Amino acid sequence: MSQHSCSLSYLTKLVKPFLLFSLLSLLAGNVLAKELAYVTNEKDNSISVVDLDDFSVIKEIPVGDRPRGFIFNHDQSLAYICASDIDRIQILDMTSDQIIGELPSGEDPETIALHPNGTTIYTANEDDALLTVIDIPSQQVITQIDVGVEPEGLAVSPDGTKMIVTSETTNMVHWIDTKTNQNYANSLVGARPRAAMFTRDNKELWVTSEIGGQLTVFNVEDQSVKHEITFKIRGIHSDRVQPVGIVLMKSKPLAFIALGPSNHVAVVNTDTMEIEKYLLVGRRVWQLAFNEDESMLLTTNGISGDISVIDTNQLKTIKSVKVGRYPWGIAVKQTD
Numbered sequence: 235m236s237q238h239s240c241s242l243s244y245l246t247k248l249v250k251p252f253l254l255f256s257l258l259s260l261l262a263g264n265v266l267a268k269e270l271a272y273v274t275n276e277k278d279n280s281i282s283v284v285d286l287d288d289f290s291v292i293k294e295i296p297v298g299d300r301p302r303g304f305i306f307n308h309d310q311s312l313a314y315i316c317a318s319d320i321d322r323i324q325i326l327d328m329t330s331d332q333i334i335g336e337l338p339s340g341e342d343p344e345t346i347a348l349h350p351n352g353t354t355i356y357t358a359n360e361d362d363a364l365l366t367v368i369d370i371p372s373q374q375v376i377t378q379i380d381v382g383v384e385p386e387g388l389a390v391s392p393d394g395t396k397m398i399v400t401s402e403t404t405n406m407v408h409w410i411d412t413k414t415n416q417n418y419a420n421s422l423v424g425a426r427p428r429a430a431m432f433t434r435d436n437k438e439l440w441v442t443s444e445i446g447g448q449l450t451v452f453n454v455e456d457q458s459v460k461h462e463i464t465f466k467i468r469g470i471h472s473d474r475v476q477p478v479g480i481v482l483m484k485s486k487p488l489a490f491i492a493l494g495p496s497n498h499v500a501v502v503n504t505d506t507m508e509i510e511k512y513l514l515v516g517r518r519v520w521q522l523a524f525n526e527d528e529s530m531l532l533t534t535n536g537i538s539g540d541i542s543v544i545d546t547n548q549l550k551t552i553k554s555v556k557v558g559r560y561p562w563g564i565a566v567k568q569t570d
Contacts, residue, residue, distance in 0.1 A: 275558025
């Protein structure tokens with residue numbers, strides 16, 4: 235055998251194990267990167283778990299009456315669920331899929347927000363015009379703060395210094411210092427404000443107004459209004475264009491706004507503040523959530539009882555997945 239043939243044979247022996255190792259590593263990476271979407275179903279008192287590899291519902295988890303707001307703790311080992319009709323925030327263990335505890339929440343909790351410290355959670359009490367502040371380790375209410383009529387939207391600034399509550403009937407945004415739990419400013423917005431979200435640099439606050447049909451962007455430093463956008467969709471009456479949920483991309487200068495019974499999601503360029511596109515989704519789109527790499531955006535559609543999957547690269551709706559009745563909250567978890 236020639237020296238050249240021996241060299242090829244030797245290289246082949248080296249390359250084959252390397253290729254096998256690479257393939258196994260790739261497969262292992264795919265397994266580790268599996269993602270599951272958790273969707274609260276208001277009418278079924280359950281959570282639908284959707285495998286985002288094949289978009290199948292793999293399980294239904296029974297929870298308290300009328301689950302709405304749903305968030306994970308920082309390491310995604312636990313989830314917190316607003317069980318509105320039993321006046322509790324339930325704690326879901328993500329390994330066993332069992333409710334392992336409850337937090338006092340005041341009456342009719344709908345939305346929740348977790349402070350960056352991981353130990354303080356906030357919920358809005360719509361019927362009592364209160365914001366409830368809860369210490370998770372002790373499972374005790376720290377305080378309740380008076381806000382406007384029908385509080386709903388909540389947001390904590392990324393640096394943890396500010397808490398925002400929107401009040402639907404008062405048409406106001408309430409600015410709260412998280413150290414003192416004092417309301418230090420109030421800002422008027424369009425009719426029936428719903429969701430609020432800070433930008434990652436803590437400089438802007440985005441707020442949707444459901445009946446006003448608009449989005450307001452505030453300068454956080456002085457609470458001044460920087461931008462206002464009114465949404466209009468050709469062929470759809472303005473009464474049906476009702477902005478609710480908001481998400482902001484980390485990887486691109488894009489924001490997505492759920493527009494309720496118009497059955498569309500607006501795509502807003504955060505650099506130019508122009509509306510780039512309207513995407514058709516399911517009926518009465520409510521809340522939104524990205525997967526880990528933001529390649530997919532998921533929407534909960536209450537009336538049609540499904541979630542829509544949006545490809546964020548193509549800006550195109552690619553899939554509909556049937557879940558329970560009246561899906562409301564949604565969050566995505568990576569799993570082993």
